[in-house]
């Protein structure tokens with residue numbers, strides 16, 4: 001048995017497929033006397049299926065301070081607590097971070113369990129080869145603020161990972177296309193569920209692709225954008241591109257010629273040429 005006393009366990013739960021609960025998570029949930037859960041109606045079926053009889057402490061977005069105080073009290077009494085969110089890893093675009101901060105500040109032990117997280121699950125199958133990624137989570141829901149947030153990310157030379165709700169996916173993808181020009185977009189939908197789909201396509205055609213079929217707009221989304229081509233990567237290519245575009249060549253032809261001249265990848269040069277043009 002791996003359970004210790006007076007420990008806060010941070011326990012990721014499945015994104016949709018209950019079989020994704022890890023063996024260790026299952027053991028901890030069965031062993032702890034207390035479970036701090038975002039919504040007991042949501043976690044209830046999972047806990048019931050496991051035969052978990054722990055008492056629960058509500059720990060949602062609007063009571064994290066109070067929840068943390070109750071959790072610290074239990075830990076100081078020598079009892080273990082497992083922290084859960086509705087799905088995936090607590091604290092990742094979910095409540096939990098403030099509870100963990102308070103427990104840490106109180107000097108109590110925290111043990112994180114690895115497990116499901118939509119961002120990492122989507123990235124692992126994205127096919128993007130960016131060396132680095134930036135996890136952004138949810139963009140602002142208001143158009144102006146969203147575009148501003150996207151503008152601030154435009155020059156990041158790493159893959160950008162977003163969470164999005166189905167009722168905002170079209171406007172978000174439209175804003176991405178207007179801010180970033182050409183990139184690769186990976187639309188990862190309903191991960192680990194019956195209608196899971198992971199589709200990579202040029203950002204410029206993504207809105208039309210989503211609109212083609214209403215089903216493509218349903219469910220839960222992770223959107224991943226390939227990063228801006230790095231300056232170093234584009235050094236020579238960028239100089240040649242600027243010359244060719246300056247001579248009035250169309251983007252496609254400029255990218256093709258720049259690729260022949262510098263030996264650099266045509267796709268990367270095409271994306272850079274679009275960015276320079278806009």
Ligand code: SAM
Nearest residue numbers: 015088089094117118163164190191220221222
């Ligand atoms: N804590 C979670 C995690 O570790 O991924 C994220 C919780 S956040 C409140 C919910 C968002 O995560 C959804 O709106 C969606 O963007 C993403 N998400 C969660 N489950 C997903 C799934 N099965 N497929 C695709 N995206 C998912």
